[in-house]
Amino acid sequence: MSKMVSFLIIFTLLILLVPAANATDYTVRPSISKEPGAPVYGEKVQEIDPIPYWLYLFLLVFPQLTAMPLETLTSIKVLPYLAYKKIFKKNILDNPKRLKIYNFIEEHPGVYFRELVKRIGLKKGTVEYHLEVMETQKMIVSHKSKGKLRFFLNHSTYKKEDKTVIAALKNDTHRKVILEILNSQSITQKNLAKKIGVSTPTISDHIKYLKKEGIVKTDTKGRYTIYSIDSNYFDLLQKYMNSINC
Known part of the structure; x- marks a missing residue:
């Protein structure tokens, strides 16, 4: 989860840097007149009141977010509500990888994390994510022993x-x-x-x-x-x- 948050922050900063990098060059020269706001070549001068800082930030960020595809937002879980509805259902084991992990824990109660990753053939981050989902939903429980976190099914089958x-x-x-x-x-x-x-x-x-x-x-x-x-x-x-x- 921390890696995803870091990725999102860096990704957002990179997007915000694009407009600054593409800005048109311009030169600021002092006014010939001593009176502030006086025209230099007879042009019409109109004073503009500064906008609030919060509005400036909103106008800076909002166009970038609206330009991003919805699929991008959901894939990096910027919309947690949609992700919640997608993952936390009663048919949570419909996910084949999650079901594979669940079945392995059922057949090998007390398996610890590194052993699970090695035996099941999935990436560490994938296993960690699905374990977190199942433990949050109280489908499995963990038990720490000598520095190793071991996993069991949570059906009141295993007492302490x-x-x-x-x-x-x-x-x-x-x-x-x-x-x-x-x-x-x-x-x-x-x-x-x-x-x-x-x-x-x-x-x-x-x-x-x-x-x-x-x-x-x-x-x-x-x-x-x-x-x-x-x-x-x-x-x-x-x-x-x-x-x-x-």
Whole structure:
């Protein structure tokens, strides 16, 4: 939207510069007479009162706008009302590109923006525009996870917990951590890092995130910290583990 506004401003300024560039040259010479407004060669002199500044601007801009084709105005959304009627209808999915994006989100819940652009084969600006339209109409919702904006259908299908689980399972390392904890019932950080094949600090970062989301909980046994899956998320993990396309 900001790009379109910038384009419109530049476009308007360029149009306004055309009359100035084509103006006829003229020379201003001082009057021979000392009396202001006196004729030089016997011509008739008529004083003209200056027009208000707002009228000057109106007369400067209005002819340019009326000379522009209506199609140009509607294509750059200078007429938002017409664009609104055109886009925001109940048959919003009649647009093939928008329908394609909607269907992909339905088949891949939790898909994030860059992945969507790459997988669907449309330009970034096109995808961004249609996502904005559908989210404005509450057809889809977004969920931010670790800096990534993920998209879901908005039919009360996905609660906050569902979105949290799906977002976690979409991340390869998070998924591996969850699987190992599920298979082991409970496990220490050192053993978890060894089984997954990453360093202990790396595991610590992922565990920190999963704890923050409430998926993983910790218990202390002696001098060891044991990780396990929170019971509130156990059923949801089982539900989405095999159905989520990563």
